[in-house]
Amino acid sequence: MGAEMRCQARELLIIGKENVVSYERPTLSKAYCKPEGPKLPGFHACVGGGGEKQEPAWYKEKGIEYLTGTTATSVDIKGKSVSTDKGQKYSYDKLMVATGSTNITLDTFGAKNAKLNGIFYLRDIADGDKLNEGIAKAKNASKEVVVVGGGYIGMEVSSMLTPHGLNITLVFPEDRLMSRLFTPDIAAYYEKYYQDKGIKLIKGELASGFADAGDGSVKAVELKSGGTIPADLVVVGAGAKPNVDLFEGQLDLLEDKPGGIKTNAQLQTSNPDVYAVGDIAAFPQTLYGGGPSRQEHVQHARLSAAFAASEMMAPGKRGDYNYLPFFYSREFDRAWQFYGINQGEPVFFGDASAGKFGSYWIDDGKVVGAFLESGSGDENNAIKQVATVRPSAPSKDELSKAGLDFATKASQKSAATVASAGNSFSSSQACVDMAVIGGFFLAAYGFRKLRTMHYNR
Numbered sequence: 001m002g003a004e005m006r007c008q009a010r011e012l013l014i015i016g017k018e019n020v021v022s023y024e025r026p027t028l029s030k031a032y033c034k035p036e037g038p039k040l041p042g043f044h045a046c047v048g049g050g051g052e053k054q055e056p057a058w059y060k061e062k063g064i065e066y067l068t069g070t071t072a073t074s075v076d077i078k079g080k081s082v083s084t085d086k087g088q089k090y091s092y093d094k095l096m097v098a099t100g101s102t103n104i105t106l107d108t109f110g111a112k113n114a115k116l117n118g119i120f121y122l123r124d125i126a127d128g129d130k131l132n133e134g135i136a137k138a139k140n141a142s143k144e145v146v147v148v149g150g151g152y153i154g155m156e157v158s159s160m161l162t163p164h165g166l167n168i169t170l171v172f173p174e175d176r177l178m179s180r181l182f183t184p185d186i187a188a189y190y191e192k193y194y195q196d197k198g199i200k201l202i203k204g205e206l207a208s209g210f211a212d213a214g215d216g217s218v219k220a221v222e223l224k225s226g227g228t229i230p231a232d233l234v235v236v237g238a239g240a241k242p243n244v245d246l247f248e249g250q251l252d253l254l255e256d257k258p259g260g261i262k263t264n265a266q267l268q269t270s271n272p273d274v275y276a277v278g279d280i281a282a283f284p285q286t287l288y289g290g291g292p293s294r295q296e297h298v299q300h301a302r303l304s305a306a307f308a309a310s311e312m313m314a315p316g317k318r319g320d321y322n323y324l325p326f327f328y329s330r331e332f333d334r335a336w337q338f339y340g341i342n343q344g345e346p347v348f349f350g351d352a353s354a355g356k357f358g359s360y361w362i363d364d365g366k367v368v369g370a371f372l373e374s375g376s377g378d379e380n381n382a383i384k385q386v387a388t389v390r391p392s393a394p395s396k397d398e399l400s401k402a403g404l405d406f407a408t409k410a411s412q413k414s415a416a417t418v419a420s421a422g423n424s425f426s427s428s429q430a431c432v433d434m435a436v437i438g439g440f441f442l443a444a445y446g447f448r449k450l451r452t453m454h455y456n457r
């Protein structure tokens with residue numbers, strides 16, 4: 001929302017079950033549990049997107065009512081109302097659903113003793129606070145820590161916990177780290193990096209249960225193959241699922257893969273007054289054939305929320321939501337970015353021994369995805385533009401030899417095209433409604449300067 005805009009009373013209400021207003025969730029797994037990790041209000045939305053810091057006073061100034069610590073317990077889509085655990089019922093004109101995801105817990109797979117003390121997940125700030133307590137305890141105990149899962153949480157949390165001087169074992173079922181994105185070449189680099197930092201990797205193993213120390217707390221992780229790993233602190237990152245329960249039978253939902261609430265290219269659900277954004281939105285991926293896609297990433301949360309908010313205010317003015325998939329991570333002093341899709345044949349480039357390398361993916365003769373470790377701002381922008389434009393690929397050898405030069409040249413050549421392609425919002429525009437992330441966003445936007453809508457209690 002621009003500085004000049006302000007809602008009228010009762011025009012915009014946000015309902016969120018957490019006790020704090022929206023914040024930058026990526027901070028949780030990258031830094032929150034470091035010794036002297038960041039604290040709120042240091043990482044409120046939407047500083048990560050380059051925007052204003054939205055502390056509680058920000059919402060007040062803008063005339064937005066933000067109900068923290070409030071859970072939406074039911075939604076009546078036909079009757080256009082939301083009821084909360086505080087016994088309130090709010091009617092609305094337009095509703096934005098941004099309910100996000102929940103961690104998949106290991107009891108879902110029938111893991112034994114999955115609820116013992118000392119087993120942690122990380123999704124919100126309350127989880128981060130509990131994990132910080134667990135870390136303090138583990139430091140005074142055996143210092144043996146197991147991180148379950150070789151994806152985003154597994155990699156970032158292992159890195160975040162290392163400065164505590166704990167003995168960390170990372171266990172996962174795949175043959176390599178981050179197998180959903182990393183090629184064997186890329187994974188080999190990070191695996192060595194992690195091992196050099198003292199982290200033990202156990203590949204090809206599922207955590208099937210936990211051993212009880214006798215006092216209701218964990219003492220070991222049990223592996224499906226029969227082994228055990230001692231641990232008095234366990235952190236699990238075994239994936240996430242979209243929070244769609246409130247809308248069962250009321251909105252069109254998609255089964256697993258991709259799951260979520262089905263939307264059109266304007267992020268409108270099967271009810272035209274209800275929009276879905278962030279992790280739960282299964283939107284048509286117009287860049288890749290139009291099939292439904294769910295993106296669990298903060299960039300999509302920002303951009304989809306901003307897009308849907310402006311659609312709610314001025315329907316039909318934005319064209320289609322045109323999202324270029326983007327992922328990034330930071331572990332230790334490493335930082336990588338990926339744009340596009342990792343489909344087709346990977347082509348490694350650069351020098352892993354020098355820590356500067358990447359990969360392209362060629363599909364159907366075109367470069368459709370690009371990954372880069374330790375890229376500068378310009379270099380990351382070049383790989384982003386390659387993934388946006390999808391230029392014809394030279395031979396694998398030539399592409400590998402050209403490395404980053406290919407991205408730089410291709411992006412220079414297509415600069416004019418790229419200026420109007422790719423994500424529909426710049427990141428500064430994207431911050432308009434970052435407030436929706438992780439919250440439940442009840443929007444009553446009017447078309448002209450937020451005047452025509454209202455909500456009633």
Ligand code: NAD
Nearest residue numbers: 149150151152153154172173206207237238239296328329
């Ligand atoms: P993920 O899908 O990235 O990784 C899950 C991992 O857990 C996989 O390796 C999987 O095989 C493994 N696993 C599942 N069951 C297991 C078991 N019983 N034993 C051992 N391993 C098991 O999911 P995540 O790391 O939990 O992250 C959840 C979501 O959080 C992501 O989808 C992402 O949206 C978000 N996230 C993103 C970032 C980022 O973008 N940098 C960072 C943190 C979290």
